[in-house]
Amino acid sequence: MSGEVVAFWCLSAVLVGSALAVVLTKNLFHAVLWLALALTGTAGVFLLLDAEFLAAVQILLYAGGIVTIVVFAIVVTERLVGERISQTSRRIAGGAVVSIVLVSLIASAVMQRPLADVRPPMAEDLTREIGDTVPTRFVLPFELLALLMLAALMGAIYFARPED
Amino acid sequence: MGLQAYLTLAAVVFCIGFFGVITRRNTIGILLGIELMLNSVNINLVAFARFSGDVTGMVFTVFTICITVAEAALGLAIVILLFRVRRTVTADHLDLLKG
Numbered sequence: 001m002s003g004e005v006v007a008f009w010c011l012s013a014v015l016v017g018s019a020l021a022v023v024l025t026k027n028l029f030h031a032v033l034w035l036a037l038a039l040t041g042t043a044g045v046f047l048l049l050d051a052e053f054l055a056a057v058q059i060l061l062y063a064g065g066i067v068t069i070v071v072f073a074i075v076v077t078e079r080l081v082g083e084r085i086s087q088t089s090r091r092i093a094g095g096a097v098v099s100i101v102l103v104s105l106i107a108s109a110v111m112q113r114p115l116a117d118v119r120p121p122m123a124e125d126l127t128r129e130i131g132d133t134v135p136t137r138f139v140l141p142f143e144l145l146a147l148l149m150l151a152a153l154m155g156a157i158y159f160a161r162p163e164d
Numbered sequence: 165m166g167l168q169a170y171l172t173l174a175a176v177v178f179c180i181g182f183f184g185v186i187t188r189r190n191t192i193g194i195l196l197g198i199e200l201m202l203n204s205v206n207i208n209l210v211a212f213a214r215f216s217g218d219v220t221g222m223v224f225t226v227f228t229i230c231i232t233v234a235e236a237a238l239g240l241a242i243v244i245l246l247f248r249v250r251r252t253v254t255a256d257h258l259d260l261l262k263g
Binding site: 004005008012015016019020022023028031032035038039042045046048049050051053054057058061062065066069070072073074076077090091092095096098099100102103106107110111115116117119120121122123126129130133134138141142145148149152155156159160 | 171177179181220231232
C-alpha cells in the first residue's frame with residue numbers, strides 16, 4: 001500500500017470517529033472539541049488532495065474561528081440559564097435508519113458511475129492559481145460574498161445589542 | 165485512492181451530520197450537525213476539482229468556507245438572543261411562531 005492509501009484510511013477513521021462523537025456525546029462542550037478534531041481531519045484530507053491553501057484556511061477559519069465562537073456561545077448561554085447545558089437526543093433509532101438509508105443511496109449512486117481514478121496534472125502552485133482566478137473569473141461571486149459578510153456582520157451586531 | 169473513495173467519505177460524514185441535525189434537541193447541537201454537513205460538501209468540491217484538473221472547485225470551497233463562517237456567527241447570535249428572551253435550550257420549546 002502506498003503512503004496516500006494509508007493516510008487516507010487513517011484520516012477517514014479520525015474523521016468518521018470524531019463526527020460520530022460530535023453527534024453522540026452528551027456533553028455539549030466535548031462535542032465542540034470533537035468537532036474541532038473533525039475539522040482538522042478535513043484539513044488533512046485537503047492536504048491529501050494537494051490543496052495546501054484550503055487546508056490552512058480550514059484550520060484558521062473553522063478550527064480556529066468557529067470552534068471559538070461556539071465555545072463562547074456555550075459559556076454565555078450557560079451563565080444566562082444558570083445551569084449546565086447537556087444535550088439529549090430523541091428518536092435515535094429513526095434518525096439512524098434515515099441516515100443509513102441516505103448514505104447507502106448516495107454510496108450506490110457514487111459506485112455506479114465510472115469516475116476518474118487518476119489525477120490529471122495541475123499547476124505547480126495551486127495557491128497562486130486560486131489567487132489568480134478569484135479577482136478575474138470569479139469577481140462577481142467575490143463581491144457578492146463581501147456583501148454577504150457585511151450583512152452577516154450587521155445582523156450579528158443587531159442581534160447581540162444590549163437590552164435597552 | 166480514486167474519486168469514489170473521497171465521495172463516499174464525504175457522504176458518510178454528511179449523513180452523520182444529518183443524523184445530528186434530526187436527533188439533537190439542543191439548538192447549538194443542531195448547529196454543530198449543520199457544520200459537519202457543510203464541511204463534507206467541501207470535501208466533495210475539492211475532490212472533484214482535483215480529479216478533473218480544474219481549480220474552480222477549490223475557489224468555490226473558499227467561498228463556501230466564508231459563507232459557513234457567516235452562517236455560524238449569525239446562527240449563534242440568534243441562539244444567544246433566544247436564550248436571552250426565552251431562557252430555554254431545546255428546540256422543542258422554541259414555538260413562538262406556532263399558531
